[in-house]
Amino acid sequence: KQEVTQIPAALSVPEGENLVLNCSFTDSAIYNLQWFRQDPGKGLTSLLLIQSSQREQTSGRLNASLDKSSGRSTLYIAASQPGDSATYLCAVRPNTGGFKTIFGAGTRLFVKA
Amino acid sequence: NAGVTQTPKFRILKIGQSMTLQCTQDMNHNYMYWYRQDPGMGLKLIYYSVGAGITDKGEVPNGYNVSRSTTEDFPLRLELAAPSQTSVYFCASSYPGQNTDTQYFGPGTRLTVL
Numbered sequence: 001k002q003e004v005t006q007i008p009a010a011l012s013v014p015e016g017e018n019l020v021l022n023c024s025f026t027d028s029a030i031y032n033l034q035w036f037r038q039d040p041g042k043g044l045t046s047l048l049l050i051q052s053s054q055r056e057q058t059s060g061r062l063n064a065s066l067d068k069s070s071g072r073s074t075l076y077i078a079a080s081q082p083g084d085s086a087t088y089l090c091a092v093r094p095n096t097g098g099f100k101t102i103f104g105a106g107t108r109l110f111v112k113a
Numbered sequence: 114n115a116g117v118t119q120t121p122k123f124r125i126l127k128i129g130q131s132m133t134l135q136c137t138q139d140m141n142h143n144y145m146y147w148y149r150q151d152p153g154m155g156l157k158l159i160y161y162s163v164g165a166g167i168t169d170k171g172e173v174p175n176g177y178n179v180s181r182s183t184t185e186d187f188p189l190r191l192e193l194a195a196p197s198q199t200s201v202y203f204c205a206s207s208y209p210g211q212n213t214d215t216q217y218f219g220p221g222t223r224l225t226v227l
Contacts, residue, residue, distance in 0.1 A: 031214075043117075043219055046216060046217070099163065100171060
């Protein structure tokens with residue numbers, strides 16, 4: 001059974017710092033992996049989608065990497081800003097079992113001004 | 114283009130009552146999903162649909178029912194509400210393909226069962 005784990009559960013950093021959020025999954029047979037952002041009381045916004053054949057995706061100050069063999073993905077945020085404060089969730093879509101998506105519990109990020 | 118809309122935003126139910134959570138998307142996505150999110154937890158899939166007339170169970174389907182009569186609408190029905198169904202419910206849609214499959218989420222419905 002696929003399980004997704006995100007460590008740490010919470011992270012506080014000063015503004016301007018580069019940071020890495022971690023995501024691990026137990027079954028490497030995935031179709032894709034997505035990183036989402038969730039602001040308090042809001043829905044989720046997709047940040048980056050990495051297909052199983054890809055190693056990384058970039059969007060602005062965000063870079064997500066995927067290592068299927070080790071069951072790991074990282075989200076790198078460069079030059080963090082207070083507006084980056086949110087919960088970041090990782091989600092994998094397995095190769096089997098239809099189009100189901102398995103989510104991690106998220107990392108709550110706080111960027112101090 | 115409104116994306117994914119959900120109604121209501123908030124609802125309080127008494128144990129044993131029933132209700133329907135509405136979800137509509139205007140992006141012509143064929144895939145739609147219902148998730149629940151409990152405090153401090155990730156999202157868990159309740160039901161999903163790959164097109165009008167086709168639905169399937171997710172991880173936590175017990176106590177819920179869905180229907181998909183049109184591409185746009187995917188309502189979630191709660192029968193005999195229980196306190197364990199207190200949660201935030203999110204609807205999402207996507208158009209899976211070779212380089213797509215991004216899921217677009219609605220703002221959520223916060224449900225409390227007392």
